Amino acid sequence: MTNVPSTKLGEMYKTHIQYILDKNIEALLDQYTDDALLISSFSKQPVIYKGREQIREHMQGILGIDGLETDIVFWAETEDPETLMITEQITMKTADGESHMRFADSWVLRDGRIAIHFAGMVQHPDGSLA
Secondary structure, three states: OEOOOOOHHHHHHHHHHHHHHHOOHHHHHOOEEEEEEEEEOOOOOOEEEEHHHHHHHHHHHHHHOOEEEEEEEEEEEEEOOEEEEEEEEEEEEEOOEEEEEEEEEEEEEEOOEEEEEEEEEEEOOOOOEO
16 A cells, blocks of 8 residues: 555545455444445446445455555545545456556545545556546
């Protein structure tokens, strides 16, 4: 993991990635509000997940990850409101091999937990752009 600042949100991001590596879906979900909204573009079409149970469904994908490296290429955060916007270069290992892609993640926090998460794929493993 590179280029993550030593800030409150930087530490939260590091923990978020560690939960993914540990495949700890429950701890990951605890970073979200109970009524959180996650908008994903991983499948090239937007998919909206509302609430803890639907976000749990989205998080099942982490079970297939055998390795994950992130390089932050863009990082911006604000304190009031508490938000995070990042672009990540990702190298991910699964049973199918190694993939390289680029993500854009944005969080809007409420009371220190993620209330809105835009989980965007910018460049898919096949090289196509979102």
